[in-house]
Amino acid sequence: MSDSLRNKVVVVTGASSGIGRAIVMESASRGATVVLMARSLDKLEEIAAEAQELSGSAAFAIKVDLGVASEIEEAFKEVTSKVSHIDYLVNAAGFGKFEYFMDAPMQDATSMFQVDVLGLMYMTRLFGRVMMDQRSGQIINFASMAGKVPTTKSAAYSAAKAAVIQFSNVLRLELKQFGVKVMTVNPGPVYTNFFNIADEKGDYVKNVQAFMLDPDDVAWEVVHYFGSAKRELNLPVSLAVLAKLYNLFPTIGDYLSLEFASRK
Template sequence: MSDSLRNKVVVVTGASSGIGRSIALESAGRGATLILLARRQEKLAEIAAEARELSGSEAFAFATDLGDADQIEASFQKIVKSVSHIDYLVNAAGFGKFASFMDSDMADAANMFQVDVLGLMYLTRLVGRVMMDQRSGQIVNFGSIAGKVPTVKSAAYSAAKAAVIQFSNVLRLELKPFGVKVMTVNPGPVYTNFFNVADQSGEYLKNVQEFVLDPDDVAWQVVHYFGSNKRELNLPLSLAAAAKLYGLFPTIGDYLSLQFASRK
């Protein structure tokens, strides 16, 4: 584990807000060179400027829609022209929408998979090849506790995050011989703009306040484990325990989820 990221290059997706922004600034505070990816160029430029002040190192901002493979490819080409190596890739971009599956719009489900799963996989494949050639690096993929513990009105989102978790598990095995590490981060609810889209009523966030995480706290823990062999980080501890218990006692877990966890 490393407290200093001086001379390290960190690529962060979803860097314009929320957890991605917090991870970018936490990394900058430890001296990292940053590559920031998100859709909003103006916001990215502001965060890049803040990162340079913190780190004394360079920060690059490349506007990228993670749902568009052509844009991902174009940004990757800019990355490899800007830096000579990549030490960490943090795939924090993603969104969700809460709705009963039978009443939901399948276009929303398709978009979720395009950004949360396929976009993540596409960029990981490009950056992963660089890390394989280096024979070093770490990929950090954001899943979710929702990918482990089912709750109502999150079928498509939970499926997307479960896909990220299992993708990461297999990728970890495939990249281990090349010295490349893979860690999955599975947070519960976090105070970010995510809920402006996912839960427009505001009721869910209000109902789960005791579990809601601060994005800066999540970022500190993620960056703390940069360079480690940790395979999975589940947050908070109460929900991490719930996820373990669900795997052991799924029938009881379904009952408890319906009674206490499905508060959307």
């Protein structure tokens, strides 16, 4: 354990499991005060207790559904009543469904955008204003490699994550003058319960074993770049290279995606 985040406040959405939970624990291991946000309060309270024991600093559990604007507003008020400043906002909440767009209910696409894009944007707007007033802070938005490299059965999800990437790029420019940094994290597949919804049959998980990331490793990478001017964190390296090659050779990229990366 280090004290590199002692007296720092880290707010994490999607904190009840997966990458969000891992970032909470990694931050706590470095002494941070952590604010955990998700829909499951019972899970959050258990994790908050672990984090507080690990860090020796406060840990707060706050229930919120990112698909409901009024809950986001109430959660923000609760956070700002408990802490005097915000150093890092990690927007790690989100979900996806892998299905052919023409066959999928439009409600699935609507729900994904409501949570993955609009909920993230609203959360960012509220906490970002606090950081602007402070003239300091960092916003870390989780997008995905899916927002960079297209694969079949992910049209709505990929569109949502591409929106997060571009939103973050513009926000970075707008907040630079206020001393607020913005970093986008684009992970490939990660061993989390994300696939319980996205890939119910388990076919995709079997086909991408070679690229699967451990959430604790992702969390370490993210927290490592807290306070840095890094624009994007693309994981793993192999998929980051693929994303660059796709931009350079899109026709070949389409072929490779259909042959190797679209096995959902």
